Amino acid sequence: MSLEPDLQTAVNGISNLRITTDQKLLDGLSQLSNCASKEDLHLSPISRKKRRPDLKTLIENQQILYYKQFLGSITEIRDGVEHLHSNLSDLNEICESMSTNLRASKQSSRNLIDEISKLESERKKLMVEKNLAQAYLNAFQLSGEDLKILRTTDSSTAILNEDFFKVFERIQQIQTNVAILLKVGHQATAVEIMDQMGLLHETALEKIYRWAQSRVKHVENPELSDVLAKSLSYLQIRPMLLKYVLDEYCTHRRSLFVRSYIDALTGAGNIKGIELIGGADPARYIGDMLAFIHQSIPNEKENLTILLKHCNKIDLNDKIVTCMSTIMDGVCRPLNVRLEQTILSGLDCPVMNKIDMCIKFYVETIEQILPVSNLLATLTELYSLCHQTFINQLRCQVQAEVGEYRPPGPDLTPSPIIQALLSLLGDLLKDTLPSSPEQAEILIQLVTSPVVSQINDVANRLGSPDMGVYLCNCLNQINIFLEIYPITKTISNTLKSQIDSQMDRLSSEQSSWLIAQLGISHMYTILNDKVETPLSTVPGMDSASLKIFVNKLDSVINDPESVLLPQIYHLSDTGTRKYVQQQSFRILAAIYRKVYEAVINPKNGYPSEILKMDPKTLEDSLCSDTTEVDTKDT
Amino acid sequence: MSSGPYNYSYIFKYIIIGDMGVGKSCLLHQFTEKKFMADCPHTIGVEFGTRIIEVSGQKIKLQIWDTAGQERFRAVTRSYYRGAAGALIIYDITRRSTYNHLSSWLTDARNLTNPNTVIFLIGNKSDLDAQRDVTYDEAKKFADENGLKFVEASAKTGENVEEAFLETAKKIYESIQDGSLDLNAAESGVQKKPTANGARTLSSENAEGRNPSSCSC
Ligand SMILES: Nc1nc2c(ncn2[C@@H]2O[C@H](COP(=O)(O)OP(=O)(O)OP(=O)(O)O)[C@@H](O)[C@H]2O)c(=O)[nH]1
Numbered sequence: 001m002s003l004e005p006d007l008q009t010a011v012n013g014i015s016n017l018r019i020t021t022d023q024k025l026l027d028g029l030s031q032l033s034n035c036a037s038k039e040d041l042h043l044s045p046i047s048r049k050k051r052r053p054d055l056k057t058l059i060e061n062q063q064i065l066y067y068k069q070f071l072g073s074i075t076e077i078r079d080g081v082e083h084l085h086s087n088l089s090d091l092n093e094i095c096e097s098m099s100t101n102l103r104a105s106k107q108s109s110r111n112l113i114d115e116i117s118k119l120e121s122e123r124k125k126l127m128v129e130k131n132l133a134q135a136y137l138n139a140f141q142l143s144g145e146d147l148k149i150l151r152t153t154d155s156s157t158a159i160l161n162e163d164f165f166k167v168f169e170r171i172q173q174i175q176t177n178v179a180i181l182l183k184v185g186h187q188a189t190a191v192e193i194m195d196q197m198g199l200l201h202e203t204a205l206e207k208i209y210r211w212a213q214s215r216v217k218h219v220e221n222p223e224l225s226d227v228l229a230k231s232l233s234y235l236q237i238r239p240m241l242l243k244y245v246l247d248e249y250c251t252h253r254r255s256l257f258v259r260s261y262i263d264a265l266t267g268a269g270n271i272k273g274i275e276l277i278g279g280a281d282p283a284r285y286i287g288d289m290l291a292f293i294h295q296s297i298p299n300e301k302e303n304l305t306i307l308l309k310h311c312n313k314i315d316l317n318d319k320i321v322t323c324m325s326t327i328m329d330g331v332c333r334p335l336n337v338r339l340e341q342t343i344l345s346g347l348d349c350p351v352m353n354k355i356d357m358c359i360k361f362y363v364e365t366i367e368q369i370l371p372v373s374n375l376l377a378t379l380t381e382l383y384s385l386c387h388q389t390f391i392n393q394l395r396c397q398v399q400a401e402v403g404e405y406r407p408p409g410p411d412l413t414p415s416p417i418i419q420a421l422l423s424l425l426g427d428l429l430k431d432t433l434p435s436s437p438e439q440a441e442i443l444i445q446l447v448t449s450p451v452v453s454q455i456n457d458v459a460n461r462l463g464s465p466d467m468g469v470y471l472c473n474c475l476n477q478i479n480i481f482l483e484i485y486p487i488t489k490t491i492s493n494t495l496k497s498q499i500d501s502q503m504d505r506l507s508s509e510q511s512s513w514l515i516a517q518l519g520i521s522h523m524y525t526i527l528n529d530k531v532e533t534p535l536s537t538v539p540g541m542d543s544a545s546l547k548i549f550v551n552k553l554d555s556v557i558n559d560p561e562s563v564l565l566p567q568i569y570h571l572s573d574t575g576t577r578k579y580v581q582q583q584s585f586r587i588l589a590a591i592y593r594k595v596y597e598a599v600i601n602p603k604n605g606y607p608s609e610i611l612k613m614d615p616k617t618l619e620d621s622l623c624s625d626t627t628e629v630d631t632k633d634t
Numbered sequence: 635m636s637s638g639p640y641n642y643s644y645i646f647k648y649i650i651i652g653d654m655g656v657g658k659s660c661l662l663h664q665f666t667e668k669k670f671m672a673d674c675p676h677t678i679g680v681e682f683g684t685r686i687i688e689v690s691g692q693k694i695k696l697q698i699w700d701t702a703g704q705e706r707f708r709a710v711t712r713s714y715y716r717g718a719a720g721a722l723i724i725y726d727i728t729r730r731s732t733y734n735h736l737s738s739w740l741t742d743a744r745n746l747t748n749p750n751t752v753i754f755l756i757g758n759k760s761d762l763d764a765q766r767d768v769t770y771d772e773a774k775k776f777a778d779e780n781g782l783k784f785v786e787a788s789a790k791t792g793e794n795v796e797e798a799f800l801e802t803a804k805k806i807y808e809s810i811q812d813g814s815l816d817l818n819a820a821e822s823g824v825q826k827k828p829t830a831n832g833a834r835t836l837s838s839e840n841a842e843g844r845n846p847s848s849c850s851c
């Protein structure tokens with residue numbers, strides 16, 4: 001029964017059991033359920049009873065345990081907090097020290113910044129100084145590279161390159177700069193640099209000079225010509241060096257030129273030489289030689305022009321001409337020998353004349369190209385030699401011919417020597433006249449005057465009409481020859497006036513002859529005597545005499561030639577002959593007119609119709625054919 | 635540097651011949667300067683002109699000698715034929731007499747040059763067609779009969795001037811190519827330049843000895 005209440009209670013409990021929803025209660029129960037282990041449930045109720053206080057203890061123990069645990073935990077927390085505290089304290093300390101550090105480093109940063117800015121300004125200052133120094137170096141010193149270029153270049157260098165010339169220009173620039181420096185007053189430095197640069201400058205110049213000298217003969221090489229030209233332009237500041245280089249060049253070209261001249265003369269291999277022509281045609285031989293020389297000039301000129309094209313500090317033209325002269329002068333000796341030999345080899349006058357003109361042409365040509373040269377001097381000398389020789393020779397030949405001159409035969413024809421000399425003169429003039437009228441005049445003089453004086457000499461030994469006829473014949477022959485040449489006016493005029501005076505003399509002789517032939521000289525005297533008595537009563541003027549006169553006149557009109565002086569027939573020139581004849585007929589006509597006037601004058605008592613012809617008709621019939629001849633001749 | 639003054643491989647010598655006043659100097663001037671000289675004085679003796687041309691890719695320098703047509707210079711000018719590679723014979727299409735003299739010019743050219751010399755006949759003043767005195771056909775026939783090249787040209791307008799000079803050079807060049815022209819003969823009127831790439835070649839002793847450019851100009 002003891003169980004009953006318990007069970008009762010338990011059943012009651014169960015019956016009153018409601019599903020509790022109180023969470024706290026549920027938690028507590030579930031907590032409690034842990035207190036009893038499974039075995040506890042299997043305990044017998046006695047033991048369970050016995051163990052009932054145990055639950056309380058258990059719960060209390062549990063509680064104590066919890067408290068202990070809690071205490072433990074709290075202790076731990078406290079330890080933790082203490083630890084944290086100590087850590088924090090440490091941290092704090094660290095922080096504090098950090099802060100101190102920071103403060104310190106802040107200070108030092110500030111210091112650093114100060115320092116940096118100080119350094120910066122220092123750096124700037126140094127940069128300026130460095131730039132200054134660089135500028136100084138640039139202005140007054142060569143760079144290592146420059147020096148190396150300078151050092152490694154010499155006359156064996158194939159081609160002086162751009163860099164070398166740049167270095168050279170730098171040196172020159174520095175020298176200009178130093179001059180300024182000197183002016184500004186940095187004496188010591190300036191002098192030092194000047195010495196240094198002077199040395200380098202000389203070295204560089206020397207190198208240019210050596211190089212140019214060894215290469216200058218190759219100006220025709222397209223790769224060298226420009227560099228050579230440039231080199232020479234730099235050498236201008238040392239005229240002597242420039243001169244040496246050009247001397248070298250000229251010597252080289254000169255010997256080449258002489259050699260090519262000799263080659264051209266003699267021919268080399270299968271080349272036909274100028275000298276081959278020499279024997280057959282000396283004038284052409286000389287012409288070809290001189291033409292060869294002339295034709296070499298443009299090439300030399302071109303080379304020199306290229307070589308000196310950058311030279312702006314010298315009289316370029318003068319230099320080129322001087323050099324060309326030096327080069328061309330090489331042929332003077334061989335040329336002189338050959339020309340002299342030819343000139344003195346006793347050539348014919350016409351050939352000499354050709355050579356004379358040829359050399360003269362080249363004297364004039366060369367004078368324009370190389371006015372101061374041995375070549376010109378040589379040619380001028382050769383010209384005068386040639387000219388002298390030629391003139392002498394011509395003079396001698398004319399003299400010799402004239403020496404052979406013989407007086408004329410009865411036909412009064414000119415000596416064949418005149419013709420020979422005139423054809424020689426013609427030969428000479430053919431070449432001379434077109435190019436040198438003055439020379440032609442001289443030649444004409446040289447040939448004609450000895451002949452003319454010889455003709456005069458011979459003529460003077462002849463009797464009167466013979467002399468006139470002979471002179472007319474000879475001088476006319478000369479004059480007809482000269483008339484072809486437009487320049488011979490003075491000589492021709494002299495001859496003409498001489499001929500004219502001879503013609504006048506012949507005319508008067510012919511007139512006298514005619515008057516004598518007609519036997520009218522006394523008529524003429526009577527008419528001029530102003531007789532008072534009627535003329536028909538004067539002997540010699542009576543009608544019978546007049547009749548005879550008229551008959552003679554008729555025969556003259558019928559055959560005018562019949563009353564010519566025999567020598568007049570020998571006048572070779574029909575014009576002259578007619579002129580002389582005409583002059584005499586004019587005089588005859590004039591006499592007739594006087595007679596006629598006297599006859600028709602009633603005071604003279606002539607029968608009418610004694611003179612049928614009036615003077616005009618007579619004059620016309622005598623002189624008309626003469627005018628015809630005149631027009632034919634002119 | 636390759637465009638320098640010496641950048642050519644050959645030098646050809648030309649002569650220009652023909653009666654006075656036919657326009658020889660004007661043709662030369664037109665060719666070298668590309669200008670017409672309206673009042674050109676008579677040439678005294680000889681004059682000289684030069685120009686570099688190109689034939690088949692080769693640069694050739696022409697050295698041209700313009701001779702005086704006046705009779706009085708004939709003796710002098712004859713000496714300039716020697717060694718010409720090309721001869722241009724000129725007549726004036728408006729003056730028959732200048733055409734009639736061609737055979738005498740041709741005889742001179744044949745006698746005084748060498749067999750390889752290229753002879754070119756030019757009828758000048760083709761711009762003056764209205765005053766023409768010699769027909770094209772007639773001159774062409776003459777040229778053909780004598781184996782000459784022929785054009786009518788005008789130094790005034792420049793017509794055919796370039797062509798005549800170039801054509802002549804071309805023919806000369808052909809003779810060199812086919813070997814009929816002996817370059818070693820100074821008479822040929824042609825010189826070969828030492829070499830274009832030549833510091834080395836030139837400085838060698840043998841090349842120095844005979845610099846051809848200096849010998850037959
Ligand atoms: N209309 C015309 N006139 C020309 C031509 N060529 C030349 N002339 C004229 O002809 C004249 C003579 O020309 P030049 O060149 O002096 O003759 P050239 O042959 O050299 O004469 P020389 O030197 O005496 O032998 C000049 O007045 C020129 O103006 C041309 O093509 N047309």
Ligand SMILES: [Mg+2]
Binds near residue numbers: 675677701
């Ligand atoms: Mg001319």
